[in-house]
Amino acid sequence: MSQKTEIQEDDFRPSAARLVESLRDTGYSREAAFADIIDNSIAANATKISIELQYMFGEFRVIMTDNGDGMSEDELRNAMRYGSEKRANPKSLGKFGMGLKTASTAFCRRLVVLTQKAGIQSGRAWDIDRIIKTDRWELETPSSDDYYDYFEDLSEFTGDGGTMIIWENTDRLINQGSERQVREQIKNLGNELKAELSSVFFKYLASGEVSISLKVAGASAEDLKGWDPLCADLVTVDGVRSRVLKEKTVPVEFAGKSATFSVRGSVIPSQNDLNSEEREFVRYSLDNQGFYIYREGRLIWHDGWPHRMYKKESKITRLRAELHFDHELDDVFSIDFRKSRVIIPVEIREELKRLVAPWRQELLKGQDRLISANTKRVHGPADRSIDKHKKYTKNSDINVDGDTVTIRNQNQPKPIVIEGIKVYQDKTVRVHEEDSLLGDDLWEPSCDEEGNTCVTLGKSHPYFHKMYNVCKDNVEAMKALDMLLWSLANAEHGEYSEANRHTLKGYRQKVSQTLRYLSIELPDAEEYE
Missing domain, CATH: 3.30.565.10 (Histidine kinase-like ATPase, C-terminal domain)
Structure with missing residues (x-):
């Protein structure tokens, strides 16, 4: 009942x-x-x-x-x-x-x-x-x-x-x-x-x-003294200034009404033009590039580039943009009560990309040429050297069966599946490049179809660009860097187990995060032109 x-x-x-x-x-x-x-x-x-x-x-x-x-x-x-x-x-x-x-x-x-x-x-x-x-x-x-x-x-x-x-x-x-x-x-x-x-x-x-x-x-x-992310009034001790880019006004139509917001940009000086105090003042960092969004004069968002616009790249670290709107556009930008969230509608995001594209391309110009020229198969010497010693450096057994990759080693006697590992067809290559890696890591372990350990480098990581440009004219230095990163990947395969896989991943992420900050001290690619 x-x-x-x-x-x-x-x-x-x-x-x-x-x-x-x-x-x-x-x-x-x-x-x-x-x-x-x-x-x-x-x-x-x-x-x-x-x-x-x-x-x-x-x-x-x-x-x-x-x-x-x-x-x-x-x-x-x-x-x-x-x-x-x-x-x-x-x-x-x-x-x-x-x-x-x-x-x-x-x-x-x-x-x-x-x-x-x-x-x-x-x-x-x-x-x-x-x-x-x-x-x-x-x-x-x-x-x-x-x-x-x-x-x-x-x-x-x-x-x-x-x-x-x-x-x-x-x-x-x-x-x-x-x-x-x-x-x-x-x-x-x-x-x-x-x-x-x-x-x-x-x-x-x-x-x-x-x-x-x-x-x-x-x-x-x-x-407190106000800090301008565009550093519009900065003049270094050597007389170098930030280059403030022309302000642009964008009309918006919504709910039968119309309003506008403004966008302007700035390219802060290169690291080589700044002393240590000036670098600290401009807050020179990969994380400080991108948009600074203001509502009625109050900064409400500054976390790089809005979602689905651009990713943070060392090549555009110097580019910053300011977007300013007033209360009439609160609903358009979906402001919450914490005033720390901004959701940019697709059509506005596309307009922002159109406005920022020329500024971004100017910084990218020449750098892609430098990077690609310097890294295109410069990994060959490392590939051959690593392969020559594979008998002595092998510390795990990797088996590739279709889409399934298993591994066993001294810590993991029983084979277990490695999820999400990249598998490459070319058995002669040990050092690979990808545009970016999950979490924007510098490297991650990978393998070829025969189960040989490989290393995959994330080109979006600032250290990737800077280290290869520092060593671009030194074949042995390039080889040494490749060997180091491959050895880190190989060591991870040798220590991998079901119990510690998350620890190994966290270790890799921490190293990549630290190098992201330390790479600020290395010159930009453009500074070698």
């Missing part, structure tokens, strides 16, 4: 205890969380913002203070509500009603907001542990005595307006450890925030609209 379950249809409120923990995992990075709080300050017309990473009596707190408009009691209660009322100004950076709460509790278990308006002070707090204990959305009013010093600091900072955000019980910003370890983590956090916020709010800082200071525990406060 079936039993009917009675459903209460008049109350579908979610469990506060469960939901408040879930809302901590909305995907904020540390830097994005800080930036979201600053967005709110700017939206409140703040011109001065202070960030303090405080470490006292073994407790780490974050305190962010602004001299903005401040809030009345009613405004504060609304601001503390998840999904607070929409701001009247559509340009507002803090426009989604979630940032203050989700950005804060992503990294702390207690959020305290102190504010004052027209000389009247107010305070409210969300305490996650209390919400879990009571399973109720109980908004606290913190004791004015407990926060007396903080209210005093707020008044001194702002006069009769302004707001102070305090993150207490910060369980996700730094890890537990000794006093020295904690202070070192706080110092590192400060450096990361300095780098990120100086770029996110570059346009505000550069214009003088806003000043942001950062005080790290044990150090003096430091005013």
